[in-house]
Amino acid sequence: MPDAVVLMAYGSPERLADVPAYYADIRGGRPVAPEHLEDLVERYRRLGIEESSPLNAITEQTRVALEDELGFPVLTGMKHWTPHIADAADAAVAAGADRVAGLVLAPHYSALSIEGYREQLEHALNGRAEVAFVDSWHLEPGFIDVLAARIRGTDAHVVFTAHSLPVRILEMGDPYKDQLLETSRAVADAAGVHEWSFSFQSESPTGEPWLGPDILDHLDALHADGVDHVLVCPVGFVSDHLEIRWDLDVEAQERAALLGMRLERIEMLNADPAFVRTLATIVKRAL
Numbered sequence: 480m481p482d483a484v485v486l487m488a489y490g491s492p493e494r495l496a497d498v499p500a501y502y503a504d505i506r507g508g509r510p511v512a513p514e515h516l517e518d519l520v521e522r523y524r525r526l527g528i529e530e531s532s533p534l535n536a537i538t539e540q541t542r543v544a545l546e547d548e549l550g551f552p553v554l555t556g557m558k559h560w561t562p563h564i565a566d567a568a569d570a571a572v573a574a575g576a577d578r579v580a581g582l583v584l585a586p587h588y589s590a591l592s593i594e595g596y597r598e599q600l601e602h603a604l605n606g607r608a609e610v611a612f613v614d615s616w617h618l619e620p621g622f623i624d625v626l627a628a629r630i631r632g633t634d635a636h637v638v639f640t641a642h643s644l645p646v647r648i649l650e651m652g653d654p655y656k657d658q659l660l661e662t663s664r665a666v667a668d669a670a671g672v673h674e675w676s677f678s679f680q681s682e683s684p685t686g687e688p689w690l691g692p693d694i695l696d697h698l699d700a701l702h703a704d705g706v707d708h709v710l711v712c713p714v715g716f717v718s719d720h721l722e723i724r725w726d727l728d729v730e731a732q733e734r735a736a737l738l739g740m741r742l743e744r745i746e747m748l749n750a751d752p753a754f755v756r757t758l759a760t761i762v763k764r765a766l
């Protein structure tokens with residue numbers, strides 16, 4: 480049976496002029512406050528996205544490496560930018576696939592994140608191919624191992640992080656937070672690290688409460704407890720992108736400097752060969 484993979488990621492604007500349309504897509508028709516748009520454009524400007532937009536480039540490297548590993552077509556589909564998930568679904572069908580594995584480059588399931596990727600993929604395929612969608616892979620041994628290798632032997636306090644989501648997901652019985660803590664515990668155990676904690680990051684100004692603690696408040700609390708050296712290990716993201724390069728490398732670094740703390744972060748997994756082999760294992764199991 481001919482197979483293909485639709486490899487999905489959040490997507491990122493390539494040019495500053497793309498940011499309003501990109502933000503509008505994220506908001507899904509709800510209004511965008513002008514000051515929030517200006518703030519977002521400024522963050523992308525300071526990241527220098529017109530010279531290199533890391534998320535889209537890294538996703539393409541991962542796609543190529545995964546295709547090499549699997550030996551059948553892997554198509555990129557972005558949730559909020561081009562090529563869209565629907566474009567990837569069409570390309571998979573055009574390549575003759577009867578079965579499509581849907582894999583998101585985000586390990587933890589939430590109805591407010593992964594489910595949106597699934598809906599876009601299923602809607603676009605519309606029965607033209609069988610879908611084998613991977614909901615989550617947060618305890619995949621190869622994933623735990625590559626993260627554990629990045630924190631093993633550290634004498635810093637390890638802070639695992641992930642994107643925050645609105646608090647209402649807890650009332651919905653969403654597994655997101657539990658899965659994040661399971662990953663964090665598994666990585667710490669595999670690395671033999673005992674000094675660790677978890678915090679959220681990258682809360683969005685939507686006017687409702689989001690899950691905390693946010694990393695900036697968490698750094699304050701760790702400092703008050705006498706911690707002066709922190710290693711940040713983002714478990715909810717796999718690539719270098721705005722939420723890493725701005726929220727951690729700029730904002731969290733600035734807070735740490737203010738507190739007189741040393742803050743480092745692990746190198747992201749990006750298209751690391753061991754990580755790509757893990758993605759291939761997940762796809763083969765799904766199919």
Ligand code: FEC
Nearest residue numbers: 489490491492505506534585592642683684685720721722
């Ligand atoms: O580098 C880049 O250009 C893109 C970085 C990026 C990633 C990412 C991942 C996740 N998000 C998740 C949830 C939400 C929710 C909202 C929301 C809003 C934004 C905005 C930007 C943005 N997100 Fe994102 N997210 C990235 C970027 N995200 C930009 C809008 C402006 C801002 O908040 O600063 C709120 C939507 C709303 O307004 O209603 C909710 C989750 C992930 C991790 C899973 C995944 O990667 O899909 C969850 C990367």
